Amino acid sequence: MTINQEQTITFSPMHRLQWEEAQQKDVILYPEGMVELNQSSAEILKLCDSSRTPNQIVIELEEKFSTSGLTNDVNSFLEVALQNGWIQQP
Amino acid sequence: MAGSNNLKITPPRWLLAELTYKCPLQCPYCSNPIDYAQHSTEIGTEDWKRVLTQARKMGAVQLGFSGGEPLTRQDLPELVQHARQLGYYSNLITSGYGLTEEKIIQLKEAGLDHIQISIQASTQELNDHLAGTESYQTKKEVAHLVKKHGYPMVLCVVIHRENIHQMPEILAMAEELGADYLELANTQYYGWAHKNRDLLMPTKEQFEEAEAIAQAYKEKVADKMKIYYVIPDFHEDRPKACMNGWGTTFLTIAPDGVALPCHSARDLPGLECPSVNDYSVEEIWNESKTFNFFRGNEWMKEPCRSCDEKEKDFGGCRCQAYMLTGDMYKTDPVCSKSPDRHVIHEALDAARESALSADEQPLIFRNSKNSKKYS
Numbered sequence: 001m002t003i004n005q006e007q008t009i010t011f012s013p014m015h016r017l018q019w020e021e022a023q024q025k026d027v028i029l030y031p032e033g034m035v036e037l038n039q040s041s042a043e044i045l046k047l048c049d050s051s052r053t054p055n056q057i058v059i060e061l062e063e064k065f066s067t068s069g070l071t072n073d074v075n076s077f078l079e080v081a082l083q084n085g086w087i088q089q090p
Numbered sequence: 091m092a093g094s095n096n097l098k099i100t101p102p103r104w105l106l107a108e109l110t111y112k113c114p115l116q117c118p119y120c121s122n123p124i125d126y127a128q129h130s131t132e133i134g135t136e137d138w139k140r141v142l143t144q145a146r147k148m149g150a151v152q153l154g155f156s157g158g159e160p161l162t163r164q165d166l167p168e169l170v171q172h173a174r175q176l177g178y179y180s181n182l183i184t185s186g187y188g189l190t191e192e193k194i195i196q197l198k199e200a201g202l203d204h205i206q207i208s209i210q211a212s213t214q215e216l217n218d219h220l221a222g223t224e225s226y227q228t229k230k231e232v233a234h235l236v237k238k239h240g241y242p243m244v245l246c247v248v249i250h251r252e253n254i255h256q257m258p259e260i261l262a263m264a265e266e267l268g269a270d271y272l273e274l275a276n277t278q279y280y281g282w283a284h285k286n287r288d289l290l291m292p293t294k295e296q297f298e299e300a301e302a303i304a305q306a307y308k309e310k311v312a313d314k315m316k317i318y319y320v321i322p323d324f325h326e327d328r329p330k331a332c333m334n335g336w337g338t339t340f341l342t343i344a345p346d347g348v349a350l351p352c353h354s355a356r357d358l359p360g361l362e363c364p365s366v367n368d369y370s371v372e373e374i375w376n377e378s379k380t381f382n383f384f385r386g387n388e389w390m391k392e393p394c395r396s397c398d399e400k401e402k403d404f405g406g407c408r409c410q411a412y413m414l415t416g417d418m419y420k421t422d423p424v425c426s427k428s429p430d431r432h433v434i435h436e437a438l439d440a441a442r443e444s445a446l447s448a449d450e451q452p453l454i455f456r457n458s459k460n461s462k463k464y465s
Binding site for chain 2: 032
């Protein structure tokens with residue numbers, strides 16, 4: 001299982017991404033479990049809304065944070081997210 | 091009093107709402123207390139809503155509706171809806187017995203996130219025997235309906251000597267039912283399981299064989315089903331980090347409103363577990379004697395006190411230390427450093443002897459009659 005660069009990415013319907021006020025961070029919730037996210041991971045996952053390909057996510061983040069060279073970081077996180085079942089591709 | 095040192099108290103993350111001790115099943119390894127029939131009062135809908143609200147405000151996010159059988163509570167959809175509005179991730183932990191398609195839809199609309207169904211064995215005969223109720227077919231139908239309606243599903247199978255030989259069939263059944271997660275829960279010997287331990291405890295050879303089968307299967311189905319393996323601590327040489335540390339993460343509310351740091355804690359002497367009828371969740375969590383009792387490590391005896399692993403396993407389980415040594419401050423005897431380790435060897439020997447014996451005693455099933463008889 002690896003990320004297909006041509007296809008859009010969707011957040012898994014079997015998980016929930018949510019801001020936790022008490023922890024002041026975003027978390028992924030799933031049956032009887034929780035993963036705490038750092039800010040950059042959360043920003044990537046929020047863009048996995050079935051409208052963007054990996055490259056479009058990179059462009060959007062680079063624009064938002066006025067930076068460049070995020071391709072490798074984003075792709076390696078997306079691989080992890082895919083392995084963990086947090087995201088899906090059609 | 092133990093645990094009175096100044097500690098930074100972390101907020102609860104996990105709330106286990108044991109809505110009722112009523113259950114149509116009679117599993118002989120049930121974790122409910124033996125004397126559950128003496129605690130038959132149940133707090134009301136508004137009480138539960140208040141508890142949910144207060145715990146959520148503190149930071150609890152995972153919520154388990156459990157029991158007994160939580161489906162016997164008519165207000166379950168109302169509580170699920172309240173939980174959803176508060177932002178909980180809600181898990182229904184059920185036998186599946188009595189779960190209709192209509193109810194599955196109703197709970198989904200109310201905002202339930204996940205359903206965990208327990209199955210006792212991979213064959214009807216053994217399932218129905220262990221459950222004490224004809225339920226195998228219903229459970230399988232319910233599992234299909236849960237997936238049909240888009241829930242993530244955990245299939246939970248409690249493993250013990252009566253069903254451990256079915257490991258290959260249990261794995262295949264979970265895959266066939268479309269489980270997203272399979273929890274292979276090696277029996278933990280509390281409550282009814284403690285009472286039936288000689289009959290339930292598998293031998294080390296049985297464990298090793300079953301674990302190897304499960305591990306191999308885990309790799310085979312890695313992309314569609316996750317397998318959780320609850321370790322059989324009697325066969326380990328270090329204790330489990332019970333509840334992730336006392337009063338750090340988990341809050342259990344029993345059907346009568348008594349708040350517990352773990353679901354066996356009411357068996358410990360002198361804890362005076364507080365009730366949500368008398369105190370807010372915040373008062374209970376931060377200030378009660380019970381929740382502060384084993385926080386930190388000031389309460390520890392040797393060999394835990396000077397052990398370099400005490401921050402890792404917190405000395406193991408307090409309830410197990412009490413049950414097996416009579417002293418709740420002692421090192422969990424599962425630990426090979428414990429001077430009481432021999433009680434674990436004796437328990438394993440007794441179970442092995444019972445397994446080989448020609449006239450095995452019958453299992454004691456969890457029901458009101460037995461609860462009254464053995465309390």
